[in-house]
Amino acid sequence: xxxxxxxxxxxxxxxxxxxxxxxxxxxxxxxxxxxxxxxxxxxxxxxxxxxxxxxxxxxxxxxxxxxxxxxxxxxxxxxxxxxxxxxxxxxxxxxxxxxxxxxxxxxxxxxxxxxxxxxxxxxxxxxxxxxxxxxxxxxxxxxxxxxxxxxxxxxxxxxxxxxxxxxxxxxxxxxxxxxxxxxxxxxxxxxxxxxxxxxxxxxxxxxxxxxxxxxxxxxxxxxxxxxxxxxxxxxxxxxxxxxxxxxxxxxxxxxxxxxxxxxxxxxxxxxxxxxxxxxxxxxxxxxxxxxxxxxxxxxxxxxxxxxxxxxxxxxxxxxxxxxxxxxxxxxxxxxxxxxxxxxxxxxxxxxxxxxxxxxxxxxxxxxxxxxx
Amino acid sequence: xxxxxxxxxxxxxxxxxxxxxxxxxxxxxxxxxxxxxxxxxxxxxxxxxxxxxxxxxxxxxxxxxxxxxxxxxxxxxxxxxxxxxxxxxxxxxxxxxxxxxxxxxxxxxxxxxxxxxxxxxxxxxxxxxxxxxxxxxxxxxxxxxxxxxxxxxxxxxxxxxxxxxxxxxxxxxxxxxxxxxxxxxxxxxxxxxxxxxxxxxxxxxxxxxxxxxxxxxxxxxxxxxxxxxxxxxxxxxxxxxxxxxxxxxxxxxxxxxxxxxxxxxxxxxxxxxxxxxxxxxxxxxxxxxxxxxxxxxxxxxxxxxxxxxxxxxxxxxxxxxxxxxxxxxxxxxxxxxxxxxxxxxxxxxxxxxxxxxxxxxxxxxxxxxxxx
Numbered sequence: 138x139x140x141x142x143x144x145x146x147x148x149x150x151x152x153x154x155x156x157x158x159x160x161x162x163x164x165x166x167x168x169x170x171x172x173x174x175x176x177x178x179x180x181x182x183x184x185x186x187x188x189x190x191x192x193x194x195x196x197x198x199x200x201x202x203x204x205x206x207x208x209x210x211x212x213x214x215x216x217x218x219x220x221x222x223x224x225x226x227x228x229x230x231x232x233x234x235x236x237x238x239x240x241x242x243x244x245x246x247x248x249x250x251x252x253x254x255x256x257x258x259x260x261x262x263x264x265x266x267x268x269x270x271x272x273x274x275x276x277x278x279x280x281x282x283x284x285x286x287x288x289x290x291x292x293x294x295x296x297x298x299x300x301x302x303x304x305x306x307x308x309x310x311x312x313x314x315x316x317x318x319x320x321x322x323x324x325x326x327x328x329x330x331x332x333x334x335x336x337x338x339x340x341x342x343x344x345x346x347x348x349x350x351x352x353x354x355x356x357x358x359x360x361x362x363x364x365x366x367x368x369x370x371x372x373x374x375x376x377x378x379x380x381x382x383x384x385x386x387x388x389x390x391x392x393x394x395x396x397x398x399x400x401x402x403x404x405x406x407x408x409x410x411x412x413x414x415x416x417x418x419x420x421x422x423x424x425x426x427x428x429x430x431x432x433x434x435x436x437x438x439x440x441x442x443x444x445x446x447x448x449x450x451x452x453x454x455x456x457x458x459x460x461x462x463x464x465x466x467x468x469x470x471x472x473x474x475x476x477x478x479x480x481x482x483x484x485x486x487x488x489x490x491x492x493x494x495x496x497x498x499x500x501x502x503x504x505x506x507x508x509x
Numbered sequence: 510x511x512x513x514x515x516x517x518x519x520x521x522x523x524x525x526x527x528x529x530x531x532x533x534x535x536x537x538x539x540x541x542x543x544x545x546x547x548x549x550x551x552x553x554x555x556x557x558x559x560x561x562x563x564x565x566x567x568x569x570x571x572x573x574x575x576x577x578x579x580x581x582x583x584x585x586x587x588x589x590x591x592x593x594x595x596x597x598x599x600x601x602x603x604x605x606x607x608x609x610x611x612x613x614x615x616x617x618x619x620x621x622x623x624x625x626x627x628x629x630x631x632x633x634x635x636x637x638x639x640x641x642x643x644x645x646x647x648x649x650x651x652x653x654x655x656x657x658x659x660x661x662x663x664x665x666x667x668x669x670x671x672x673x674x675x676x677x678x679x680x681x682x683x684x685x686x687x688x689x690x691x692x693x694x695x696x697x698x699x700x701x702x703x704x705x706x707x708x709x710x711x712x713x714x715x716x717x718x719x720x721x722x723x724x725x726x727x728x729x730x731x732x733x734x735x736x737x738x739x740x741x742x743x744x745x746x747x748x749x750x751x752x753x754x755x756x757x758x759x760x761x762x763x764x765x766x767x768x769x770x771x772x773x774x775x776x777x778x779x780x781x782x783x784x785x786x787x788x789x790x791x792x793x794x795x796x797x798x799x800x801x802x803x804x805x806x807x808x809x810x811x812x813x814x815x816x817x818x819x820x821x822x823x824x825x826x827x828x829x830x831x832x833x834x835x836x837x838x839x840x841x842x843x844x845x846x847x848x849x850x851x852x853x854x855x856x857x858x859x860x861x862x863x864x865x866x867x868x869x870x871x872x873x874x875x876x877x878x879x880x881x
Contacts, residue, residue: 182604185554228607232554235600235607242614242621249614249621265658270649275694277642286637298757301673322647385670 165239172255174216176202178237181210183230188214188237191225191246193461193490197253201229221257222494223324225250243324247315252324261333263326263497268336269295273322278381282373284355287348289378290318291386292328294335294342304387306394306508307344309374310500311403313426318349321500324493330501340504346382348374350403371410379417393452396507398422400496404456405429412437420453420507424499425491427456428467433474444479455503457485459495537611544627546588548574550609553582555602560586560609563597563618565833565862569625573601593629594866595696597622615696619687624696633705635698635869640708641667645694650753654745656727659720661750662690663758664700666707666714676759678766678880679716681746682872683775685798690721693872696865702873712876718754720746722775743782751789765824768879770794772868776828777801784809792825792879796871797863799828800839805846816851827875829857831867 167175174197176188186204190197198217206212225245227234236242240251274291294305310327312320321327327345334340352370353363363369374397383390397418399407404427411421433441441447447454458468465486472484485502489495539547546569548560558576562569570589578584597617599606608614612623646663666677682699684692693699699717706712724742725735735741746769755762769790771779776799783793805813813819819826830840837858844856857874861867 178605180603180605182557184556184603186605230602230605230607231552231556233550233552233558233602235602235610236614236621238607238620238622240621242608242616244614248610249608249612250610265649267651272649273647275645275647275700277637277644277700279639328647328649 165241166237166253168219168253168255172218172221172257173198174219174253174255176204176212176214176216176237178204178212178228178230179210180212180230181206183212185229185231186212187229188216189227189229189234191227191250192492195461196220196222196224196490196492197226219253219255220489220494221255221260222489222492222497224253224255224492226253227251244317244319245315245324262501263330263333265329266333266336268332271295271297271328271332271335273328276385280352280373280377282354282369282377283352283360287352288318289346289348290322291347291382292322292331292345293386294344295332296342297344297387301387303342304389305342305344306396307346307382307386307388308504308507309346309348309378309395309397309407311350311397311399311406312347313399313401313403314350316350318347321345321347325497325500327500330497331504334501334504341508343504343508344382344386344388346378348378350399350406370406371413374406374410375414375417392417392419394419394508396420396422396453398424398455398500398503399427400424400499401426401491408437412440415450419451421451421455422453422499422503422507423456424496424503425458425462425468426464428464428471431467431471431474433478441475441478441480448479448481451481453507453509454480454482455485455506456482457487457495457499457502459487459489459491461488461490462495463491537613538609538625540591540625540627544590544593544629545570546591546625546627548576548584548586548588548609550576550584550600550602551582552584552602553578555584557601557603558584559601560588561599561601561606563599563622564864567833568592568594568596568862568864569598591625591627592861592866593627593632594861594864594869596625596627596864598625599623616689616691617687617696634873635702635705637701638705638708640704643667643669643700643704643707645700648757652724652745652749654726654741654749655724655732659724660690661718661720662694663719663754664694664703664717665758666716667704668714669716669759673759675714676761677714677716678768679718679754679758679760680876680879681718681720681750681767681769681779683722683769683771683778684719685771685773685775686722688722690719693717693719697869697872699872702869703876706873706876713880715876715880716754716758716760718750720750722771722778742778743785746778746782747786747789764789764791766791766880768792768794768825770796770827770872770875771799772796772871773798773863780809784812787822791823793823793827794825794871794875794879795828796868796875797830797834797840798836800836800843803839803843803846805850813847813850813852820851820853823853825879825881826852826854827857827878828854829859829867829871829874831859831861831863833860833862834867835863 188202204212204214237251242249243252352373353360354369357367397411404423408427411418560574576584576586609623614621615624725732726741729739769783776795780799783790
């Protein structure tokens with residue numbers, strides 16, 4: 138072990154000194170034309186090596202793959218055809234779950250894990266084109282609500298630094314449980330999707346603010362699992378984040394130009410915050426989640442009882458879900474109930490599971506009708 | 510396996526629906542007052558579990574630690590006292606090297622691996638204070654040099670978006686071999702260090718551009734290991750990056766207000782690019798590297814032969830190295846040779862190895878004398 142590390146270290150130093158360069162030591166899993174993925178894992182001393190699909194079986198063709206050890210000590214295997222899109226996965230090395238050193242790391246499932254990008258046809262909407270690029274800014278701030286330093290990410294459209302008098306509408310966009318403020322950019326490619334839409338004239342240039350959905354009140358008993366009153370995310374958004382963004386960015390700071398949306402846990406946050414604060418938000422989006430024992434008369438403080446008032450208050454109420462998602466039936470029922478009640482909304486049922494590919498599609502659709 | 514994943518999945522959905530939240534499922538390694546680190550790894554079916562220190566032995570007190578399995582299937586161990594700072598490490602699970610799922614992931618060693626942050630006294634210079642924060646922007650661009658989409662990171666000082674007529678000097682700052690454009694922010698905390706220096710009036714507000722040091726010429730035979738003419742990084746910086754930054758940011762775009770520096774491999778790049786392009790750069794910094802068979806008469810095209818000319822051309826020539834670094838003697842010799850030759854420079858020898866703690870110190874020192 139010692140000599141190996143030392144040699145690698147020496148090798149890096151020499152390469153550096155000689156100006157020779159290399160980027161990634163390990164070859165990422167290879168996807169073939171049938172969307173089968175080949176894994177090769179160098180683990181000569183392991184007794185059992187598997188690839189664990191962290192989504193539904195169809196995402197990667199099976200829940201897990203037991204790799205086979207070759208004479209060279211490399212464990213390998215080829216998956217069944219995978220579904221196009223982004224899939225979280227892990228390795229299991231003698232039962233120990235870890236990320237694949239050959240993969241880009243993504244924060245999901247409460248930790249850094251591996252992700253597989255499976256290409257497919259007709260998916261150019263999230264492929265970077267040679268068009269003007271927006272930026273994503275890391276913005277740090279000390280929060281009075283949580284008593285801690287926080288980071289949010291802000292997408293600024295391509296012209297933000299050129300049109301210095303233009304003000305922009307703002308979408309607050311939340312990740313799912315176990316993920317972080319990085320999710321929409323790294324897994325979701327939201328910046329690429331918006332760049333493409335804006336270049337095609339299909340979406341209004343907008344700012345997108347992506348904060349971390351975990352926010353424990355200062356002094357909370359368990360800051361990592363804030364419950365009840367200790368969960369200060371709604372307070373943070375309403376009292377601190379929105380004013381801070383309006384103070385620091387060239388926003389259109391009225392409710393008509395402010396929206397909130399999110400996926401899964403973030404859908405719940407978007408519904409709770411957006412539908413409780415009509416003074417702040419005129420548009421709300423819920424992607425694959427957020428409904429819990431829904432009742433048209435009592436949920437969201439009875440907001441849906443008065444259709445005329447709701448329709449007057451909200452410019453856009455949008456929700457979507459993949460048909461393989463465990464929550465699909467609930468959202469379909471929600472849609473039916475709103476239809477019956479005369480509540481204006483857009484319901485976007487589509488193919489797919491509880492996964493990023495669906496949320497890429499959701500933001501792509503949602504952004505096109507937002508702020509119109 | 511299947512039922513476990515399903516249950517976790519269900520649990521996440523329920524938590525999300527109920528508005529209950531949690532951030533990180535796993536407890537990170539704990540550092541005690543003596544800077545000993547306790548590791549606990551749940552791997553009941555593994556036969557051999559180790560923590561591998563990816564730096565010199567002193568960084569984490571030993572090159573590796575063999576953990577001991579408890580009755581509960583949790584492998585644990587306590588390190589010797591560690592050196593304060595940031596240390597790359599990995600786990601070895603039955604000989605398979607992987608990152609620790611309980612750690613933040615950092616791109617280093619050509620892959621995503623784990624990092625340990627060991628606190629120490631007198632190290633407030635890289636601790637975020639409640640002072641104005643700069644931002645770090647992710648800036649994507651299509652490069653003609655490489656024929657591919659690239660990303661660079663740009664630190665903008667706290668007032669950048671307030672003083673809309675102010676222009677700023679620019680430091681181009683490069684990571685080391687096996688790392689990426691993320692290194693200076695994630696491992697180096699350069700934004701925190703600059704925020705602190707600027708708040709204290711100890712550094713001029715400046716932009717810092719951090720690109721990826723790997724750049725293969727379009728059509729290169731092996732884009733991951735570009736050699737010779739295929740290694741297009743210098744071309745990229747001179748012909749493409751500098752003009753793009755000057756066109757898109759409020760820079761002071763003369764040589765006196767432009768610097769280039771880097772660590773290890775990046776030190777070599779900074780020396781090569783900075784000392785070959787005096788029309789572009791008046792200040793150069795080399796942190797722990799960049800010298801290769803140095804000869805005062807022939808290295809860098811004989812640039813150091815004419816001390817008067819060199820001293821007139823360069824405003825600041827700064828280099829530093831840790832005394833435990835394998836390259837220390839070479840840099841000390843370089844310093845002696847420059848002294849003898851009458852070349853004005855700053856030599857910053859200090860404690861430490863080939864590690865981020867040293868580079869945090871280097872940027873802290875370098876930034877204070879830069880653009881003065």
